[in-house]
Amino acid sequence: MVKLIRDNGNEVILEDRPWLLGLFLIVMTLLAFWLLFEAFITASLGLTLAALAIGGGALLALRTGIRATRLTLMSSGQAHLRLRGHGGTTTRSFSPGTLRAGLETHRDGDGETYRCVLLIDGEDGVERLPLTPYFSGNDSGQRAVERINDWHRATS
Numbered sequence: 001m002v003k004l005i006r007d008n009g010n011e012v013i014l015e016d017r018p019w020l021l022g023l024f025l026i027v028m029t030l031l032a033f034w035l036l037f038e039a040f041i042t043a044s045l046g047l048t049l050a051a052l053a054i055g056g057g058a059l060l061a062l063r064t065g066i067r068a069t070r071l072t073l074m075s076s077g078q079a080h081l082r083l084r085g086h087g088g089t090t091t092r093s094f095s096p097g098t099l100r101a102g103l104e105t106h107r108d109g110d111g112e113t114y115r116c117v118l119l120i121d122g123e124d125g126v127e128r129l130p131l132t133p134y135f136s137g138n139d140s141g142q143r144a145v146e147r148i149n150d151w152h153r154a155t156s
Contacts, residue, residue, distance in 0.1 A: 001136055002116055002144040005070075012073040012151055014144050016132045022066050028058035069131055071118075073099075073148065077155035081118070081129075094120065097156045101148035102128075106135045113137050116144040 005013040032055025039047035067085035074080075077096025082089060100119040105112055113135035120127040131144060 001138060001140045002131060003140070004143070004147060007147070010075050012147060014071045014073075014131070014147065016069040018066055018068075018132075018134070021134075025058045025061050025066070029055055032056075032058060067133065071131065071148070073151045073155075075155065097152075098122070099148070100152050101131075101145040103141055103145045104128075104130065104135075111137070114139075114141040116141040116148070118148070 002014055002016045005015045007013075032051045035047055035051035035054065038044075039051055067083055070082045070084075072080045072082075079094040079099045081092045081094070083091075098121045100121070102117050102119050104115050104117045106114070114137075115135045116131040118129040118131055120129060132141075135141075
């Protein structure tokens with residue numbers, strides 16, 4: 001969920017930290033360690049394989065799927081996007097007037113979910129960069145899109 005961290009006239013900071021997903025994956029990893037311990041006590045091959053599958057999947061998801069995103073929009077028109085995950089930190093900077101936002105919609109049997117997508121104007125057209133890797137049913141994506149586009153209009 002994208003949250004507005006700061007909006008003080010000089011800068012706007014939007015941030016996404018998937019702490020709930022991270023917490024779930026840590027619990028799954030701990031469960032796998034417990035199952036592995038139980039498997040060694042009972043000498044159960046099936047329990048050992050289940051523990052390795054659960055633990056391996058959770059650790060792989062923790063390693064590759066969790067990423068914190070921070071978008072800083074400055075009153076000068078400059079913008080900085082910082083992506084932080086287990087692979088390191090990546091920072092991108094954007095010139096004034098090149099960054100907008102749009103709302104991406106995903107439809108399935110349960111209804112619609114949304115996420116904020118950065119639209120970056122460049123020489124090769126418009127690049128679409130999701131601010132979060134997942135879709136959400138709440139209105140945080142819409143609020144982020146509105147705030148980014150308000151900033152874009154004010155600084156262009």
